[in-house]
Amino acid sequence: MTSHATGAPATARRRDARNRGRRRWAYAFVLPQLVLVAAFTLYPIVMTHVYSLYEWPGFGPLDRFVGLRNFARLIGDELFWNAFQKSFVFMAGTVALQLPLALFIAILLNSERLYGRNVYRTLFFIPVVTTSAVIGIVMRSIFASHDGLVNNGLLLLGLIDRPIRWLSQGDTAMLALVLVASWKWLGIKMIMWLAGLQSLPVELYDAAKVDGANYWQTFRHITVPLLVPVGVVVLLFSMVDALTAFDLIFTMTEGGPGFATEFMELYIYRYAFTSFAGGLPQLGYASAAGVFFGITVFLISLALSLLARRVSRLRR
Amino acid sequence: MTPRGLLRQLPLQAILAITALIWVFPFIWMVSSSFKTNREFLSAGLDLIPQQLRTENYVRAWEVANFSQYFQNSVIVTITTVTIVVVISALTGYALARVEFPGKRPLIVVYAATLFIPKGYTIIPVYQLIRELGLLNTLPGLILAEAGAAPVLFALLFMAHFSGIPQELDEAAELDGASFGQTFVHVMLPLAKPMIATTIVLQFMWTWNSFFTPLVLTLNNPDLRTLTVGMYAFVGEYNTDWTGLTAAALISIVPVLVLFLALQRFFIAGLTGSVKS
Numbered sequence: 001m002t003s004h005a006t007g008a009p010a011t012a013r014r015r016d017a018r019n020r021g022r023r024r025w026a027y028a029f030v031l032p033q034l035v036l037v038a039a040f041t042l043y044p045i046v047m048t049h050v051y052s053l054y055e056w057p058g059f060g061p062l063d064r065f066v067g068l069r070n071f072a073r074l075i076g077d078e079l080f081w082n083a084f085q086k087s088f089v090f091m092a093g094t095v096a097l098q099l100p101l102a103l104f105i106a107i108l109l110n111s112e113r114l115y116g117r118n119v120y121r122t123l124f125f126i127p128v129v130t131t132s133a134v135i136g137i138v139m140r141s142i143f144a145s146h147d148g149l150v151n152n153g154l155l156l157l158g159l160i161d162r163p164i165r166w167l168s169q170g171d172t173a174m175l176a177l178v179l180v181a182s183w184k185w186l187g188i189k190m191i192m193w194l195a196g197l198q199s200l201p202v203e204l205y206d207a208a209k210v211d212g213a214n215y216w217q218t219f220r221h222i223t224v225p226l227l228v229p230v231g232v233v234v235l236l237f238s239m240v241d242a243l244t245a246f247d248l249i250f251t252m253t254e255g256g257p258g259f260a261t262e263f264m265e266l267y268i269y270r271y272a273f274t275s276f277a278g279g280l281p282q283l284g285y286a287s288a289a290g291v292f293f294g295i296t297v298f299l300i301s302l303a304l305s306l307l308a309r310r311v312s313r314l315r316r
Numbered sequence: 317m318t319p320r321g322l323l324r325q326l327p328l329q330a331i332l333a334i335t336a337l338i339w340v341f342p343f344i345w346m347v348s349s350s351f352k353t354n355r356e357f358l359s360a361g362l363d364l365i366p367q368q369l370r371t372e373n374y375v376r377a378w379e380v381a382n383f384s385q386y387f388q389n390s391v392i393v394t395i396t397t398v399t400i401v402v403v404i405s406a407l408t409g410y411a412l413a414r415v416e417f418p419g420k421r422p423l424i425v426v427y428a429a430t431l432f433i434p435k436g437y438t439i440i441p442v443y444q445l446i447r448e449l450g451l452l453n454t455l456p457g458l459i460l461a462e463a464g465a466a467p468v469l470f471a472l473l474f475m476a477h478f479s480g481i482p483q484e485l486d487e488a489a490e491l492d493g494a495s496f497g498q499t500f501v502h503v504m505l506p507l508a509k510p511m512i513a514t515t516i517v518l519q520f521m522w523t524w525n526s527f528f529t530p531l532v533l534t535l536n537n538p539d540l541r542t543l544t545v546g547m548y549a550f551v552g553e554y555n556t557d558w559t560g561l562t563a564a565a566l567i568s569i570v571p572v573l574v575l576f577l578a579l580q581r582f583f584i585a586g587l588t589g590s591v592k593s
Contacts, residue, residue, distance in 0.1 A: 133544040246527075
């Protein structure tokens, strides 16, 4: 600084000038991201709601206001409820498979003396970082009925005596998707559980040992209750992940066979970007489906976050 | 590691080794298939060792199936997007951490709320917006959409990071005559290297792996396909070329895999960081 302070008012003036300057800098700093977020996150949210009230093929003027009629049509559409239900079956399947298995592996990996622990952690995490769309396509080949890797393996082990037509039957296609999705995203849940396990207080375990508790008792009465808050977060992530797993499903089954694995996002895609049903794309209708689905996911996330907060407060 | 300790771990090691093998087996199978001929592939059953190391599948994918072009597109889109995201997130994070300005609270609240919005649900207006900007079927359009959809989570993580650095450092720099911008570039950014690395690896993974946005935005121009969209098109065009497909798949996956293996620590840090918030 070049000038010396001459008195209180001058200092105050200078501080004001400095603050004004800093505020101007701050606005300049937040502006670039604010523009992008406004354009590509906030504006789309608003517009999806607006489009949902119109009948609109995605081009031309937005002038056929239909009120809530898109929503009425949605509720009356069997395929919509099919997609809604399929999304939740898939979600329940992946959550039920991933959460316990990831916890089990995390517990095995939690011991510090375990030889090769970082190597194992890396191996389990590899599928997470690989490209879903590519994995989906490769899995078509792995689950192929004729000479696919899965069928060959099961035949070799004698678990089946003739190849399963995995992707051409509804139930097995769903099962294949659940297996692949669980395989792919288990790593994230494992890392979350591990973080939770490592935050548990060591003193409690020492005390339990002194009291003569065995491994199972310690697990049941100390580990499980203390892990509940982490568990709720893992659950939240798994559910939202499963509901938004478009890439994998689109590339592996494309919603088929028939509509057996057509989840919500595929339903929306079909109406928005293809000329399904022999006509023009129906962006207004697809937006209504998007709004409905978005609100559902939002409510689930919100409920679980509130639950997580509640649980962690109760623990304290 | 004492011999007795290792022996006691044996059952545990067996369980883990078998499970881990199942976990990476699809990748081992992909590598093996990518060196086989299509005929060998169909008759091999579970035999993993190719008769000889053929590279023709890679050559075919790279040259005939146009993966050289797709690879180049993916590199351009990913590197540009990651750069934009790192810069804007760091700028926002610093301003939020250091300056009290009107509108700051609402901004943070709105940003935090966007974390709950599922992607895909907003693709329709994004498509419209890019079209209206005249950027449909162009790489800048795709980059803009990818950068715009990047999670504001990074800005919030940068904010937390900068808040943890003592304010005296900035004040000292300013006493030396540095402006707010200079302080940020020369003093604060170097201190945020771990956060920058975390942002780079996570955003790289998201952009490189992104499928829906490039699919929708490059629907009418095959020359602009990224690797993911190219893979999808490949199945439609060469649907019996299984070994070419695995070679193409490996070309698409290897860069992100290498990045992960090299910067694993920042990956895990970023994920645990995002869970906490």
